[in-house]
Amino acid sequence: MIGTMGREDVLRWLRETDPANLNDLWQTADEVRRANVGDEVHLRGLIEASNYCVRRCGYCGIRLENRAIDRYRMTESDVMNCASLAVTLGYGTVVIQAGEDYGLTRDGIATMVRRIKAETPLAVTLSLGERPDDDLVEWRAAGADRYLLRFETSDSELYDRIHPPRAGQQGDRFDILRRLLELGYEVGSGIMVGIPGQTWSTLANDLMMFREFDLDMIGIGPFIPHPQTPLGSTPEVAPVDAQVPADEETVLRCIALTRILCPEANIPSTTALATINRTSGREHGLQRGANIVMPNLTPPRYRVKYEIYPAKACIEETAEQCAMCLAGRIRAIGRTIGTGQGARHRRVHR
Ligand code: 5AD
Ligand code: FES
Numbered sequence: 001m002i003g004t005m006g007r008e009d010v011l012r013w014l015r016e017t018d019p020a021n022l023n024d025l026w027q028t029a030d031e032v033r034r035a036n037v038g039d040e041v042h043l044r045g046l047i048e049a050s051n052y053c054v055r056r057c058g059y060c061g062i063r064l065e066n067r068a069i070d071r072y073r074m075t076e077s078d079v080m081n082c083a084s085l086a087v088t089l090g091y092g093t094v095v096i097q098a099g100e101d102y103g104l105t106r107d108g109i110a111t112m113v114r115r116i117k118a119e120t121p122l123a124v125t126l127s128l129g130e131r132p133d134d135d136l137v138e139w140r141a142a143g144a145d146r147y148l149l150r151f152e153t154s155d156s157e158l159y160d161r162i163h164p165p166r167a168g169q170q171g172d173r174f175d176i177l178r179r180l181l182e183l184g185y186e187v188g189s190g191i192m193v194g195i196p197g198q199t200w201s202t203l204a205n206d207l208m209m210f211r212e213f214d215l216d217m218i219g220i221g222p223f224i225p226h227p228q229t230p231l232g233s234t235p236e237v238a239p240v241d242a243q244v245p246a247d248e249e250t251v252l253r254c255i256a257l258t259r260i261l262c263p264e265a266n267i268p269s270t271t272a273l274a275t276i277n278r279t280s281g282r283e284h285g286l287q288r289g290a291n292i293v294m295p296n297l298t299p300p301r302y303r304v305k306y307e308i309y310p311a312k313a314c315i316e317e318t319a320e321q322c323a324m325c326l327a328g329r330i331r332a333i334g335r336t337i338g339t340g341q342g343a344r345h346r347r348v349h350r
Contacts, residue, residue, distance in 0.1 A: 011204040029256035029289040036263040037291045041330045042342030044093040045086035045297040048306040049074045053099025058162035061226040061307045062099045082297040083116045089323045092341040093123040100129030110142040117143035123341035130171045140183045147180045148188035154209045155202035188217030194246020195223045196235035211261045216344040218265050220254050221272030222246040224309035248277045252288045259289030268292040274313040295322040
């Protein structure tokens, strides 16, 4: 199965429903995961630093035009408190994520990055949207290690439909991803599965794109409709046979195939996956290719307001509760908690 997998094979496996064949897929993905990144599950503490956003993504609950949510922006000391908590809880990385919020200034973020790097042993990942090049340069110079920017779909027509550009600006996420690699960030990207209008054919292209970009991290989760967004009510979908469903098994097939295509990548078992199967979504992701989880560090008073999709898992838990919960889940499936920063394993250096 491995080594020979081209786009046509990926497409066929994406649509596979035979339980015996799927068992082979799960097993292969799990073996490739163990052989390449081992049994350690690395924890990345997520800091949701602001829910302000200047963008109007058709799927996202914190889009500019959602007037129904209360906006917040963390201060530097809020973020530093989350970083200390990450150290206390034994995490190797913090991920500072927010809407595309220019209230989080270039200098403000650079200062936070410098302080975290000086005061803790943490790796710092940023996930702050399509920021100008000067910001990305400055933050890398300040010591940021990684940047996450999902391309969401490689179908450019669908992409444009769900990502209205900022006035007068045409951003291309692939250009930004290339630039991030050039700046020396470890780069993460990813997709949503089951976006209205997403077809099996473009999904196969998405997975091939992961390999082409040689991504360090690849996040894959189901699309979850948010009622206060354009895609939340009666969106345009592809014809019945072509439309990708946003169900758990389809997400798991994507994760498993991604592990086989990109054996050394860091692949999270996402909160969105845990949201559509609260009992065991997290574990299923880890058992079918994933090796990362991103426990939430955001203080509960802010966390409830970072509702990119509804009924998000972990919304009412504290950082400590998520730490305990995930440690339990990881041990229960016979895996260990990673130590250190959990950088990408690379056989061949770029
Ligand atoms: N359903 C699922 N995932 C979503 N994201 C944003 N909105 C939704 C939604 N409604 C994902 C996007 C984004 C990441 C931070 O969260 O893929 O890149
Ligand atoms: Fe947050 Fe389980 S990870 S409650």
